[in-house]
Amino acid sequence: MTNDLMTDEFDSKAYLDMELLRFSTAGSVDDGKSTLIGRLLYDSKSIFQDQMDAIEAASAKRGEEYVNLALLTDGLRAEREQGITIDVAYRYFSTPKRKFIIADTPGHIQYTRNMVTGASTANLAIILVDARKGIIEQTYRHSYIASLLQIPHIIVAINKMDLVNWDEKTFNKIVQEYKAFASKLDIKDVHFIPISALEGDNVVNRSEKLDWYKGPTLLYLLETIHIGSDINHIDARFPVQYVIRPMKNDYHDFRGYAGRIAGGAFRVGDKVKALPSGFSSKIKSIVTMDGDLQEAFAPQSVTITLEDEIDISRGDMIVRENNVPQIEQEFDVMLCWMNEKKLVPRGKYILRHTSRECKCIIKEAKYKLNINTLQRITDDIEIGLNDIARVSIRTTVPLFFDSYRKNRITGSIILVDESTNETVAAGMIV
């Protein structure tokens, strides 16, 4: 195995200017997901000797013949005992070009909620296809979730090419089949790579056995794919998290609105509007401990002060005067149900949207989706754990939102059960 990823002399200046890419993987027991992650971590020198020693010892204790790289990702005792991934696990590795966060999720249908969770923050999803089996139900499911959660980039990694004699035709057939299916989904950017995770072909190093494939290796694509446009840089949105009032003599009248920019950019002097009050003002300053900024953009965390004293508190939103989000009390969401306790029709829940919290009622469940076939089910719309459904919601106060397609932050909500306080559902505003 070659390790040309890390040079011996580490360049600290270059490291300070790396991009962050978050990607998700979903897979079940034997499609090679753990092997692939193990391969990426191992080949990028992100598995350390003491971790390797620990999993070697654990594998030996379990009587396994080879070092089980899944033990690296399956962190909970129950997961190791049962040999399955239950929860989302986060893994980290970096190359000289990028830092990566992997949200590693189980692939079985009973863990749809975990896949949705892992997908919610991802820029990219790797969907594994076993070259011998081609496109299967699970491929459809993972792709649909990636499309529903608006993951901007998808890599379909066609794995186990070694078991189909590195055959180009098999690869092409799967690509055609996938494209036909994906045309029904809302997927913007999709790439196909033939790989063998077990032997490392086209994962980090280019494979001679796949000489008919002229595209990039998996890691090269992860390192270079353009992610600069993944964030909405057009519609300026600033949900207020917290009001900063120092109560110090030097800052006697200071009143700053702290938050993380959810879209677009704000400049000093911009004419802005505060929601829900509708009052207008101008941005006086953008404050950080490292000095004031002339301009700030998503996803920066800053503190904004305004020229005029208007009443703004947590849950309010500062936007540009000529670009306001939708302001509604009734809207439709695609809901992923995440709790054992089923959705109560006409039930009341607590809704959280950006920094705002209010009560809401489920007005109507319109349809439930069979996420393997994408068929809409309208005759049985009981919504339970892992179901995905379109529902209408009415809130007690107006929300200021964009469609989820337009902005993943201002277009997403969660529902919380009033009695247990558990997060029971995730919703994407249609």
Added chain:
Amino acid sequence: MTDYHLNHLKELEAESIYVLREVAAQFENPCLLFSGGKDSIVVLHLALKAFYPASVPFTLLHVDTGHNFQEALDYRDELVKKHGLRLLVASVQEAIDNGSVREEKGFNASRNALQTIPLLEAIEKNKFDCAMGGARRDEEKARAKERFFSHRDEFGQWDPKNQRPELWNIFNGRKHVGEHFRVFPISNWTEMDVWQYIYQEQIEMPSLYFSHKRKVFERDGVWYAASEFIQNKPTEIIEERIVRFRTVGDITCTGAVFSEAATLEDIIQEVAASRTTERGTRADDKRSEAAMEDRKKAGYF
């Protein structure tokens, strides 16, 4: 047109500041667990940024095993003075004296696991509804499953199989009376990110992290600082070596590494070249395969 692009340290910083502000907004009486280790130092630095120009709206809570590196205590006290912070100390020694915990016996006795009870007692006594810590998911396999906002029941216990799903950046800190949350603002940082950030921000660090001369001895392949708190076996030879520490915790279970790294840049080089994780020098994790998971379930940080 401006290039709207943040490098990964800026993006991690923005995420952590967001989490800290959510804590201030969602909880009535949060505290920040502060050990004087590099991770809690970084969390404190981020908190200073998150609420600037106001003061940090949290109390610092130090769970003190009584087996400290003096350098870490000095550093802590100076920092508290410099930023006008409020510090509370929960003492393991007191808990031992009043009988809430019993000291471990034998050569490998450590007070590390004993910190759980005084921590939970301090949370209850001071009515803290949230305790923030500098734990990172890359540190340890049980921590890789941890949420940013992690719910604890009325006994302070963690139920890893029944965690609330955490989506996008919406954190659900709702709880019943008597329950509390643990929040980990730097969940997504790696050891390398922490050091690079310390370097970028030029944060002053305790001297323990830099190469120095110290009396050490070897036990089970790990080099420990010789101290009055450790009972040495007759075969253990105390010698003076050039060392530094990659983590700073209880002196009896924190291993040293032989190192000449005297500056932040040296440390970054060393971390980049290292083939073992920082917790490879922590005896508390080596007790069993699920040692951390078990301690965390009971209420450890």
